[in-house]
Amino acid sequence: MADVIANGIRLNVQHLTPTRGADPDAPIVVTLHGMVIDNLSSFYFSLGTFLANAGCDVVCYDLRGHGRSDQTPDGYDMASSLADLSGLLVALGIDRPVHMVGNSYGATLALAYSLAHPEQVASLTLIEPPFLIEGLGAQMEHSLSRVLTATSHEKVEQWLANDARRAVARTICTARWLLRETTLRRDMLATPSFDPARLAAFTAPVLAVYGANSDLIDHAASLSSLMPDCTLVILRNHTHAVLREATGYLRTLTHWWLFHRGTAPTPTYIPPPGPGFVMPAWVREKVPPPDLRRPARNPDGRLLQRSPMLCETCSTIRPTARPPGDCDSGRAVARAASEGTPEPLQTAGSDRYSRRPGPYARVPSNRGGSVTARTHPPATHHRMPTPNA
Secondary structure (H helix, E strand, O other): OEEEEEOOEEEEEEEEOOOOOOOOOOOEEEEEOOOOOOOOHHHHHHHHHHHHHOOOEEEEEOOOOOOOOOOOOOOOOHHHHHHHHHHHHHHOOOOOOEEEEEEOHHHHHHHHHHHHOHHHEEEEEEEOOOOOOOOHHHHHHHHHHHHHHHHOOHHHHHHHHHOOOHHHHHHHHHHHHHHHHOOHHHHHHOOOOOOHHHHHHOOOOEEEEEEOOOOOOHHHHHHHHHOOOEEEEEEOOOOOOHHHHOHHHHHHHHHHHHHOOOOOOOOOOOOOOOOOOOOOHHHHOOOOOOOOOOOOEOOOOOEOOOOOOEOOOOOOEOOOOOOOOOOHHHHHHHHHHHHOOOEEOOOOOOHHHOOOOOOEEEEEOOOOOEEEEEOOOHHHOOOOOOOOO
16 A cells, blocks of 8 residues: 555555556556445455456555545545546656546546546546436435435444444444535535536547446436447446446456457346345435344355455455464464463554454554454454464
8 A cells, every 4th residue: 555645635545557567558547436435445356456467557546535545624525536636646657548447426536537637538437427417416415415314323333333343334434424524415515517518529438337226227328328439338137336246247348448349349248147136225215224233144044154355353354265363463362362361453553443342452463563452352252263274
């Protein structure tokens, strides 16, 4: 991770260079994630590393107020977001047209940047963009207000305090801070709608992807009809979360778009069987799920285990080849258990990230310094690694 100063603020950036080595002619891809409950990781793990392995120069960054970028009290209007993006490209020394890839609000931001700076954009990939000629800001502000109401519900408070993983808790708490303590909602309300004349004058190729079961599917036809060179792909049996639901196909699609668009047809998509992904009523209505604190289960009734990509000790991403607990925090847990010392808990640099109750202490870290520790018995929260793990 690297910090870049752009437009007077610090932006957290992940720059992925082509795995086969630097190439001055490699396509430059800039990804823009969604608003509030999102950060650069959604693109890093879905398309970022894949496109870098394919030969692209990929830039993923946390938008202002998100992830590890500066959390400012204001500056969430479209003009400031565009200035942040322009400043980032200048700071990175990018002086040739880039391929913009955006998801949700990030796609709307990518489109707005492209209309303002058409000479700096080689192509656009828009995944589920909110798109209206009239009332765009009002719709986005209304949606964010409902998100705030849902995440402030008493059931959500209890879930965050007792059951949610720390990474999820951090994301939701950041979202609530953005919606409560900043000008974000007011800035969204002031978002200008798109000008049909400027859309008609835009000549770069556009790839628009929507899920047929998305609440934004009605926006697809309007976007496609107003952009002169737009390829519209609608994925049957998918919702607004198409980036997560159809990652495999989006990798194939974006690779074709960047490298083979002029020589091969659009890749065929085989939708999931049955109804596929359906947006639950509680998502459409922006309310807490009815089974929020019920343990997740597989279709056969067995309790759903944590993702193998998450360390069960510290909730950080780890390679699947490493067993649970095989990380700095996991080994410290095992050492603390054998020595009868407090149970270590990594907290991403600050005690405020921990959402579980109980007293805390500091214990030595394998990398020097110390980490926060809970004095609860280790077996209370963690599955201990076996000596042969």
